[in-house]
Amino acid sequence: MKSYHSGILTRAVKTNIKAWALLSPALLFLLVFTVFPILRSFYLGLTQFELGMRTPVFIGLENYLNFAKSQLFWKIMGNTLLFSLLTVIPSMVIGLCLALIVNKKFKGVGFLRTAFFYPVVMPMIAIASIWMFIYMGESGMLDQLLIMVGLKPLNVLSYRHTVVPAMSFMYVWKEAGYLMIFFLSGLQNISEEMYEAATIDGAKPWTMFRKITLPLLAPTLLFVSTIALTNSVKLVDHIVIMTEGGPNNGSTMLLYHIYQQGFAWFDQAKASALTVVMLVIMLGISMLQFVNTDSKIHYN
Amino acid sequence: MRKRFILIALFLFVAATSFVGAAGSQEPKQDAKMELTFFYPVQVGGPLTALIDKICADFMAENPNIAIKPVYTGNYDDTVVKIQTAIQGKNPPDFFINLATQRFSMASSQIAMPLDDFIKADGDAGKAYIDDFLKGFMEDSYVNGKIYSIPFQRSTMVLFYNKDAFSEVGLNPEKAPISWKELVEYSQKLVKKDAAGNYERYGVGIALNSGSAQWAFTGFALQNSVDGRNLMSEDGKKVYFDTPENAEALQFWVDLQNKYGVMQKGIVQWTDLPGQFLGGKVAMIYHTTGNLTNINKNATFKFGTAFLPGSKRIGAPTGGGNFYITSGIAPARQKAAWKFIKFATSAERLAQWNLDTGYVAPRKSSFETKLIKDYWARLPQAKVAFEQIPYAKPELTTYEASKMWRILNDNIQSSITGEATPAQAMKKAQAQAEDALKRYQ
Numbered sequence: 001m002k003s004y005h006s007g008i009l010t011r012a013v014k015t016n017i018k019a020w021a022l023l024s025p026a027l028l029f030l031l032v033f034t035v036f037p038i039l040r041s042f043y044l045g046l047t048q049f050e051l052g053m054r055t056p057v058f059i060g061l062e063n064y065l066n067f068a069k070s071q072l073f074w075k076i077m078g079n080t081l082l083f084s085l086l087t088v089i090p091s092m093v094i095g096l097c098l099a100l101i102v103n104k105k106f107k108g109v110g111f112l113r114t115a116f117f118y119p120v121v122m123p124m125i126a127i128a129s130i131w132m133f134i135y136m137g138e139s140g141m142l143d144q145l146l147i148m149v150g151l152k153p154l155n156v157l158s159y160r161h162t163v164v165p166a167m168s169f170m171y172v173w174k175e176a177g178y179l180m181i182f183f184l185s186g187l188q189n190i191s192e193e194m195y196e197a198a199t200i201d202g203a204k205p206w207t208m209f210r211k212i213t214l215p216l217l218a219p220t221l222l223f224v225s226t227i228a229l230t231n232s233v234k235l236v237d238h239i240v241i242m243t244e245g246g247p248n249n250g251s252t253m254l255l256y257h258i259y260q261q262g263f264a265w266f267d268q269a270k271a272s273a274l275t276v277v278m279l280v281i282m283l284g285i286s287m288l289q290f291v292n293t294d295s296k297i298h299y300n
Numbered sequence: 301m302r303k304r305f306i307l308i309a310l311f312l313f314v315a316a317t318s319f320v321g322a323a324g325s326q327e328p329k330q331d332a333k334m335e336l337t338f339f340y341p342v343q344v345g346g347p348l349t350a351l352i353d354k355i356c357a358d359f360m361a362e363n364p365n366i367a368i369k370p371v372y373t374g375n376y377d378d379t380v381v382k383i384q385t386a387i388q389g390k391n392p393p394d395f396f397i398n399l400a401t402q403r404f405s406m407a408s409s410q411i412a413m414p415l416d417d418f419i420k421a422d423g424d425a426g427k428a429y430i431d432d433f434l435k436g437f438m439e440d441s442y443v444n445g446k447i448y449s450i451p452f453q454r455s456t457m458v459l460f461y462n463k464d465a466f467s468e469v470g471l472n473p474e475k476a477p478i479s480w481k482e483l484v485e486y487s488q489k490l491v492k493k494d495a496a497g498n499y500e501r502y503g504v505g506i507a508l509n510s511g512s513a514q515w516a517f518t519g520f521a522l523q524n525s526v527d528g529r530n531l532m533s534e535d536g537k538k539v540y541f542d543t544p545e546n547a548e549a550l551q552f553w554v555d556l557q558n559k560y561g562v563m564q565k566g567i568v569q570w571t572d573l574p575g576q577f578l579g580g581k582v583a584m585i586y587h588t589t590g591n592l593t594n595i596n597k598n599a600t601f602k603f604g605t606a607f608l609p610g611s612k613r614i615g616a617p618t619g620g621g622n623f624y625i626t627s628g629i630a631p632a633r634q635k636a637a638w639k640f641i642k643f644a645t646s647a648e649r650l651a652q653w654n655l656d657t658g659y660v661a662p663r664k665s666s667f668e669t670k671l672i673k674d675y676w677a678r679l680p681q682a683k684v685a686f687e688q689i690p691y692a693k694p695e696l697t698t699y700e701a702s703k704m705w706r707i708l709n710d711n712i713q714s715s716i717t718g719e720a721t722p723a724q725a726m727k728k729a730q731a732q733a734e735d736a737l738k739r740y741q
Contacts, residue, residue, distance in 0.1 A: 018304075021311045050739070051409050051700065137566050138499065139581065147498050158566025159717055192674045244510040247567050248714040263381045266409070 038279065044275035051266035055267070063273040072249060080233060080253045086168035087175065088228040094172065095224070096181030096217075102180070103187050113184075113203055117177040128241035131170045132157070135242070157243055160250035167251060175231065179224050186220030187213070195219055219292075226289040230282055256276050314371045334636055335367040339386075339396035341379035341621065342372065343590070351656050359643050366636045376621070377511055380702065387411055387626070394629050395637040397452060397621040400440035401697035403535040406624055407443040408699060408740075413627035414446040418638045429642065436618055436689045437662040439699065441535075449622035450641055451654065451662035453590070456618050456685050459609065460577060461584040461593060463602035465490055465501070476606030477584075480523075480552060483609040487562035490583040494564045503562035505582040506553065507570035508716055509696040513709045515617050516586050518695045519608050520549040520616030531708075537740050541708065542730035549611075550715050550722035557716065567713060579723055588619065591687035592658030596679060605681040607688050616688050617695040619660060651675075698733075699740045707732045 023287030045063055047056035047113075052281070067073040102113045119127065134141040137155035141297045146153055156166040188212065214221075236255045237244055245252035257280065321427065338356070342348045349372055356368040373379040376399050386392045398406065406412035419426040419728045430438070430447070436449040463473035477483040487503020494500050506516050521531050524545045530537045531546075540546075556563040564582070577585045578598050595603065608616050623641045625634055643649070648659035653673040666672060667686065676683045698704050711729035714720040720728065 017305060021308070024311070025314045051405060136572070137564060137568065139576070148494070150496070153498075155566040160719065246510050246710075246713055248710045248719060249718045250717075260706070263375070263384065264706075265700065266384060 005058060006164060041272040041275045041279070043272075044269050045276045047269045048268070049269040052109040056157045056269060063270055064277075067186055067273065067277070069180070075249055076252050076254055079249075079251060082164050083171075083253060084169055084229055084232040087171045087232045090168075091175045091179055092224060094176040096183050098176060098180040098235070099183035099187055100137050103184060110113070116180055119174045120178040122174070124235070124237040125241060126173055126226070127225065131238075132242045135166055157251075158247055160247060163243060163247065163251045170238065171235065175228065179228060182220060182224045186217050190216045222289055222292055226285055229285050231284060232250065233278065254281075330489050333365050333367050334633065334639070335369055336394040336633060336636055338368055338370045338640075339373045339379060339383060339393040340370060340623045341374060341376050341397060343375050343588075343621075345739070348657060351653070355440060355644050355649065359640055363636075363639065364641075366639070368640060375511075379701075383411065389465050392626045392629070394622060395625045395634050396642065398624055399448075399616075399701070400437075400449060400451065400454070400622045401695055401701050402621060403441065403443050403448045403622075403624075404697065404699045405701055407446075407448050410627050412448050412624040414443075414448055415450065415625065415638070416446050418634075419447065427584075432647070432663045432665050434664060434689055435664050436692050440618070440694045441622060449464050449624045450645055451622050452620075452645060452650075453657070453659040454618060454620035454622075454662045455590040455659050456616050456688055457515060457608060458589050458616070458685055458688065460587055460591075461604050461605045461606060462577070462580070463604050465580070465583040465601070473602065473604070476604060477609045478607070480608050483584075484556070484562065487556070487584065488560060491562055491575055497600070499564070501580060502564050502582040503584065504556065505563060505568060505573050505576060505585040506556075507573055507586070508567045508713065509569045510554075510706065510713075512570035512708045513712045514621055514696050514705050517549065517708065517712060518617035518693075519586070519615055520552065522693055523608070523611040523613060523616070524549045525612075528613060528615070530693050532698050532704075537737060539641055539696075539698060539704065539730065539733045539737070541711075541733060542726045544723075547723040547726045550712060550725060553712075554715055567716065570579070573706050588658075589682075590620070590657055590659045592679075592682055592685075593656065594658070596658075603681070605684040607684065613693045614688075616692040618689075618692045619695050654682075658682065658685075660689065696736065700736050701734050704733055707736065 041086060044056060046058060046060055048059050048062075049056035098116050102109050135157050137143060137158055138147075138153045143153035143155065154162060156162040194212050194216075198212060203211070233253075234255060236253070236259065239251055239253060239256045240259075243251045243298065245256055254274065258271050258274045258278065261267045261274060340352055343518065352370050352372075356370050359368060360366065371393065373382040373396075379396070379398060380402060383396055383398065384394065386662075392411075397602040398412075401410070407414075419430055422429065433451055441447050441449045441451065459476055461476050466473040466486075471486055471489060477486045483504060489612045490501065490503040492498065492501040518531055522528065525540075525543065526545060529540060531541060532556050553563075557565045565634070568576075570587075573582070573585045573587055574591050574595060576582045577587075578595065578600075580601070589605070607614055623645070625637045625641070645663070647661075647663050648669060648671065650663050653670045654661040654666065655657060655671060661667065661672065681689040696704060696708065708729050710718070711732075713727040714728075715722045715725040
């Protein structure tokens with residue numbers, strides 16, 4: 001349509017084509033490796049597709065209904081929830097404390113920061129192997145320490161009520177340093193003047209923490225909790241190494257069970273259905289973060 | 301204009317390379333030399349990788365136009381996963397070693413192919429070859445009357461015991477316990493505690509972790525069952541978990557830990573037992589004969605091997621891996637794979653493998669070789685595994701074998717940790733197993 005503005009229109013269109021052209025390889029990649037698998041998982045979750053079957057058979061929501069009825073499924077969800085709770089809250093608290101410590105400038109702060117951060121860079125497999133040795137029944141370090149002080153050995157990995165807390169402890173040790181980094185950057189964004197003004201007004205450190213630090217850290221707190229939550233659900237290496245999900249599925253978690261269904265027992269349909277469950281959970285957690293950030297943008 | 305041209309060229313280049321990157325698996329090399337990929341697991345201690353490499357090197361020396369590429373794929377569990385993944389990725393190995401117990405799954409999902417045609421094509425030599433395999437091991441190869449695998453690294457479970465510890469507590473070091481009753485008696489004598497009441501040495505050790513408990517349990521079930529029946533039917537479609545005798549066997553395990561206090565409480569790992577044995581922390585262990593070489597090399601004390609203590613009868617599980625050929629590969633590759641399998645399972649080579657590892661050679665004629673006779677003269681403990689074979693039966697083998705093992709092991713663990721009584725555990729295992737096998741009935 002020829003008009004006075006035709007020059008500007010064509011320019012806009014040209015810019016758009018350029019943009020799409022440059023984006024298309026990445027878009028293609030995303031389509032093939034992210035969108036398509038998600039859609040296929042949704043589809044397979046509605047089918048029956050076990051080992052030896054040539055093609056999947058559509059059965060609707062039966063997989064999900066079976067999960068809802070399954071004792072094992074709820075046990076696994078319980079384990080996953082417990083692990084998340086026992087890792088997210090302590091690692092955030094400890095991460096925040098560590099960040100407060102290393103936020104000041106004193107001699108050796110660089111060393112401390114490195115020391116706190118170093119478990120993060122170790123691969124989970126190495127950490128799991130080491131802690132498996134520590135937790136080994138009776139001959140491991142933990143039980144030997146207990147024996148030395150006159151207590152009875154615990155054999156933490158063998159029993160339902162200790163295995164998840166034991167793994168959580170190990171993971172908090174690993175993760176706190178990672179969260180410390182986020183808190184550190186959040187803390188450094190709080191201007192010093194606030195603290196100076198509060199000191200002039202005679203406020204005590206704890207009051208300053210409650211009234212200044214925490215509120216201004218709120219966006220960071222939410223972000224860190226999202227990261228910590230999603231990380232705890234994604235973790236599976238330690239289960240493979242330390243317990244294979246035992247004893248009696250006492251340490252089996254959602255992602256490990258997906259691996260079992262899909263790769264040990266070749267049941268693609270159930271594995272896909274479980275993947276969808278996990279996806280919904282992760283999306284739910286992330287949504288909280290995004291919704292909140294959106295509201296904060298207007299606030300700022 | 302120039303800028304736009306460069307931009308478009310850049311885009312096309314990126315698009316093209318990203319397509320190529322996403323292309324998928326490679327084409328097999330079509331050289332004059334055929335290259336076969338071979339997946340194999342290692343489940344025991346020792347330098348088995350080097351041994352496999354040697355067999356491949358020897359084969360390639362005799363067959364210059366066939367190259368074998370051996371790929372180590374972890375333990376049996378890992379190997380099963382890797383094979384399935386490779387097949388789904390359209391890049392399967394040409395042949396592989398897998399658990400003998402996986403044969404129903406391999407056959408029903410058409411991952412492995414039947415070998416009867418190759419055997420027939422070899423005529424009389426083929427028949428003699430198959431007949432030479434020990435019945436206890438060859439039993440494990442049939443699905444619906446067809447042979448799907450060839451025994452290679454086969455094992456049976458034996459009792460390793462610390463002769464020095466026996467002498468120390470006044471037991472005859474040449475007489476291992478022969479019954480469950482004696483097992484308890486001897487273990488109670490062998491237990492050593494320090495002043496504070498902590499265990500310095502346990503009497504007996506049995507592995508109870510997820511991948512391993514079912515093996516020992518097969519032995520105990522065979523020893524105690526009413527008519528010697530195994531945990532499953534021969535056609536792989538039914539399981540017999542829920543019997544009073546099996547509950548009794550599981551109760552025995554629980555008692556060893558709690559009532560008699562001769563076994564470490566909780567879940568002991570398969571891989572930890574040899575170390576504990578060598579370190580003198582446990583006087584007797586139920587373990588695979590495949591660990592014999594490793595234990596012999598590292599023991600700082602006199603040790604012996606013995607039949608598993610029996611109950612109503614002597615019984616033991618067989619285990620270990622067989623050769624399978626992947627179905628769907630080109631006929632020329634199948635023939636080459638068959639050639640390699642026959643090469644690796646010659647009587648001499650199986651005897652050598654027996655020597656190098658402690659696995660039992662599955663062929664009768666291996667035991668007539670000078671190699672084995674000298675070996676037994678040097679290491680009489682090795683003979684025990686062979687002598688136990690007539691009493692040995694296959695370990696838990698059904699359709700959906702991995703899932704069956706998991707079901708049995710989970711329920712065994714539930715009883716060990718006190719979450720269920722042995723009777724309840726066996727009942728639950730039976731129910732779960734029947735549910736999983738429903739579609740094969």
